[in-house]
Amino acid sequence: MTPRQNRPTINQVAAAAGVTKSSVSRAFTRPEMLSPETVRKISAAAERLGYVPNHSARALSTGRHGNIALIVPDVANPFFPPLISAAQSEADRFDYCVFLGNSNEDPGQEDKLIGRFAGQVEGFVLVSSRLSDDQIVEHAARRPVVLINRDVKGIPRILIDSAAGVAEAVSHLATLGHRKLVYVGGPHGSWSNKQRRIAVRRAAKDHGLEVAVISNEFAAFESGRKITAAALATGATAAIAFDDLTAQGMLAELADMGVAVPADFAVVGCDDVLGAATYPPLTTVSNRSVEAGKAALNLLMEILQNNAIRDVRYVLDTNLVIRKTTGQVKAGKRSEAALGSDANRARN
Amino acid sequence: MTPRQNRPTINQVAAAAGVTKSSVSRAFTRPEMLSPETVRKISAAAERLGYVPNHSARALSTGRHGNIALIVPDVANPFFPPLISAAQSEADRFDYCVFLGNSNEDPGQEDKLIGRFAGQVEGFVLVSSRLSDDQIVEHAARRPVVLINRDVKGIPRILIDSAAGVAEAVSHLATLGHRKLVYVGGPHGSWSNKQRRIAVRRAAKDHGLEVAVISNEFAAFESGRKITAAALATGATAAIAFDDLTAQGMLAELADMGVAVPADFAVVGCDDVLGAATYPPLTTVSNRSVEAGKAALNLLMEILQNNAIRDVRYVLDTNLVIRKTTGQVKAGKRSEAALGSDANRARN
DNA sequence: CTGTTAGCGCCTTCAC
DNA sequence: GTGAAGGCGCTAACAG
Numbered sequence: 192m193t194p195r196q197n198r199p200t201i202n203q204v205a206a207a208a209g210v211t212k213s214s215v216s217r218a219f220t221r222p223e224m225l226s227p228e229t230v231r232k233i234s235a236a237a238e239r240l241g242y243v244p245n246h247s248a249r250a251l252s253t254g255r256h257g258n259i260a261l262i263v264p265d266v267a268n269p270f271f272p273p274l275i276s277a278a279q280s281e282a283d284r285f286d287y288c289v290f291l292g293n294s295n296e297d298p299g300q301e302d303k304l305i306g307r308f309a310g311q312v313e314g315f316v317l318v319s320s321r322l323s324d325d326q327i328v329e330h331a332a333r334r335p336v337v338l339i340n341r342d343v344k345g346i347p348r349i350l351i352d353s354a355a356g357v358a359e360a361v362s363h364l365a366t367l368g369h370r371k372l373v374y375v376g377g378p379h380g381s382w383s384n385k386q387r388r389i390a391v392r393r394a395a396k397d398h399g400l401e402v403a404v405i406s407n408e409f410a411a412f413e414s415g416r417k418i419t420a421a422a423l424a425t426g427a428t429a430a431i432a433f434d435d436l437t438a439q440g441m442l443a444e445l446a447d448m449g450v451a452v453p454a455d456f457a458v459v460g461c462d463d464v465l466g467a468a469t470y471p472p473l474t475t476v477s478n479r480s481v482e483a484g485k486a487a488l489n490l491l492m493e494i495l496q497n498n499a500i501r502d503v504r505y506v507l508d509t510n511l512v513i514r515k516t517t518g519q520v521k522a523g524k525r526s527e528a529a530l531g532s533d534a535n536r537a538r539n
Numbered sequence: 540m541t542p543r544q545n546r547p548t549i550n551q552v553a554a555a556a557g558v559t560k561s562s563v564s565r566a567f568t569r570p571e572m573l574s575p576e577t578v579r580k581i582s583a584a585a586e587r588l589g590y591v592p593n594h595s596a597r598a599l600s601t602g603r604h605g606n607i608a609l610i611v612p613d614v615a616n617p618f619f620p621p622l623i624s625a626a627q628s629e630a631d632r633f634d635y636c637v638f639l640g641n642s643n644e645d646p647g648q649e650d651k652l653i654g655r656f657a658g659q660v661e662g663f664v665l666v667s668s669r670l671s672d673d674q675i676v677e678h679a680a681r682r683p684v685v686l687i688n689r690d691v692k693g694i695p696r697i698l699i700d701s702a703a704g705v706a707e708a709v710s711h712l713a714t715l716g717h718r719k720l721v722y723v724g725g726p727h728g729s730w731s732n733k734q735r736r737i738a739v740r741r742a743a744k745d746h747g748l749e750v751a752v753i754s755n756e757f758a759a760f761e762s763g764r765k766i767t768a769a770a771l772a773t774g775a776t777a778a779i780a781f782d783d784l785t786a787q788g789m790l791a792e793l794a795d796m797g798v799a800v801p802a803d804f805a806v807v808g809c810d811d812v813l814g815a816a817t818y819p820p821l822t823t824v825s826n827r828s829v830e831a832g833k834a835a836l837n838l839l840m841e842i843l844q845n846n847a848i849r850d851v852r853y854v855l856d857t858n859l860v861i862r863k864t865t866g867q868v869k870a871g872k873r874s875e876a877a878l879g880s881d882a883n884r885a886r887n
Numbered sequence: 888c889t890g891t892t893a894g895c896g897c898c899t900t901c902a903c
Numbered sequence: 904g905t906g907a908a909g910g911c912g913c914t915a916a917c918a919g
Contacts, residue, residue: 200896211906216898226904246658247604248896250595251911258638258659266624272615279614279641288655290606291639293627307636310594311606311659412816439816446818468760468787470794470818548912559890564914574888596912599895 208236260308262292269464277484321380347503354390356476356509361394368520371401377410377433415440429457453518471515479507556584608656610640617812625832669728695851702738704824704857709742716868719749725758725781763788777805801866819863827855
């Protein structure tokens with residue numbers, strides 16, 4: 192058994208309909224140029240033969256492929272799938288197909304993927320790109336590029352401004368009586384991570400809070416667990432994590448350690464990818480990834496239509512979603528924290 | 540500012556290298572046919588001009604695109620991303636690009652996507668396809684198709700056999716003293732759902748357990764919450780859920796209801812997509828989605844290479860992963876269950 | 888080993 | 904409103 196490949200061509204349809212291939216072509220691209228009668232005849236013949244225009248031939252002739260590529264650092268990170276899904280749906284509305292690339296957090300891989308896709312797409316959406324600014328600018332010079340969560344001047348970009356939500360989180364923690372907090376960071380190449388770290392520092396300063404920063408290159412549940420001891424060791428009474436996964440890992444580890452949340456230690460996540468599905472339900476910064484995906488695609492479509500890029504910088508705001516992992520600091524905690532770490536004690 | 544599109548063609552490279560385009564073409568496809576000297580000359584010229592072969596032209600000429608399409612019912616369901624990622628990585632090894640399609644659980648949409656992709660891919664991987672057998676057979680007649688978690692005779696398929704793991708779960712629950720359990724189902728079109736339901740029934744019979752079945756069309760956290768009351772109302776002391784998301788929702792709802800897990804009610808998930816990230820850590824059936832994605836892609840590649848499909852039916856086995864949501868039935872529970880539902884009492 | 892010659896299937900001027 | 908002809912960029916016989 193061998194897979195068939197022989198699809199009918201424009202010529203066969205033409206013959207069947209008793210016209211030339213020009214007319215068949217027109218019937219599929221600019222029917223208004225033909226008499227309704229002819230169009231009907233051709234459509235019928237095409238239908239009967241199961242004719243579908245050959246994509247490559249059309250692309251070769253027009254230079255347009257009707258494809259775009261979407262590249263993300265890690266498909267399996269729950270932050271991305273909803274974004275991917277949203278982008279996909281939008282692309283669909285415009286009759287575009289989308290290539291998905293998974294860079295696996297590796298700039299080299301990302302670059303390679305872009306190269307592989309370049310020949311058959313109209314443009315790119317790069318999500319949380321790990322490429323250097325220069326590389327991005329270079330690629331953008333060849334094909335339209337829209338960035339999500341990456342701020343490169345001159346390149347159209349959608350930014351989810353977690354700063355606002357993070358600042359709100361800090362303020363919220365201050366109100367609850369926390370005096371020292373720790374920011375548990377994410378990937379180095381991540382624009383969001385940098386933005387969040389800065390936002391925490393700034394807001395903490397505004398509220399007169401102390402802040403420690405520790406780093407956690409690969410953001411995920413397990414690494415969240417692992418970094419928890421270090422977070423406690425800073426003497427902070429609350430943590431703001433780079434993302435929900437990290438926060439969730441911390442929650443699990445804290446539970447194992449017998450540290451009560453939020454009574455003994457507060458945890459705030461970021462991106463709200465878990466919803467209320469953690470235990471306790473996680474206080475976190477809202478998620479705008481669906482809107483971001485949608486906006487990026489619309490922006491790209493607009494660029495492709497007008498064949499001209501504008502230096503758009505579209506910012507999506509966020510806010511704090513308060514659930515159950517933040518609360519009033521316990522009576523003794525405030526001074527205890529001031530004395531330094533009690534992490535080792537908590538451990539036992 | 541207008542995006543540039545003028546990429547150098549094979550002719551320009553030929554001119555620059557002082558050869559004909561045939562040689563340039565060969566330098567890129569079968570360099571062993573040329574003298575090393577010529578290849579070097581051509582490579583240099585190509586490099587200098589930044590030449591990259593035009594994908595569409597090549598596809599038009601060869602009939603090969605170097606693309607495959609992967610279609611899933613719901614990108615955002617955590618079961619799929621790891622599979623997608625694995626497939627993507629494998630495709631990469633073979634220098635294939637992958638289109639991602641999101642059918643959104645809708646057969647119509649799935650069909651439409653397949654049509655859209657058909658012209659520019661060598662083959663398809665359909666994951667948990669919602670199409671009818673006939674539709675699948677029809678598509679497979681045009682382009683190679685590999686199925687994951689869908690069992691259609693004659694179509695190469697990878698099946699994750701959750702039956703074994705589910706049976707193990709039932710046996711585990713029987714050992715713990717449960718006498719009645721409830722299967723909380725998933726999407727109607729899902730092969731996995733059917734398989735699991737049957738496995739539960741069969742294993743329950745083997746162990747002399749009573750089993751109720753309730754349905755939950757859209758498997759997710761929220762719907763898991765909603766169905767919990769009904770699950771309790773069956774009088775069962777343990778639930779096996781279609782997937783981890785549903786189980787997680789049930790866990791949250793049970794916590795809110797004040798029903799202790801596993802003391803008052805046991806919960807088993809399926810697919811192990813959450814790892815130990817629930818609270819309590821979820822007992823569940825192991826996940827083979829990464830292997831499935833990898834296997835499907837390798838199978839497709841093999842088919843494309845040999846240009847002949849074999850009727851492969853590759854089954855991936857599963858087992859029970861015991862964590863903390865299953866435990867010994869409480870002393871009084873067994874007889875209580877026998878008397879009927881106490882769900883309404885638990886609710887208050 | 889390398890050049891010559893036809894297309895691949897479609898779109899698009901240019902005529903009629 | 905429709906046909907004829909050329910070309911998009913590349914590959915694949917066929918010669919030499």
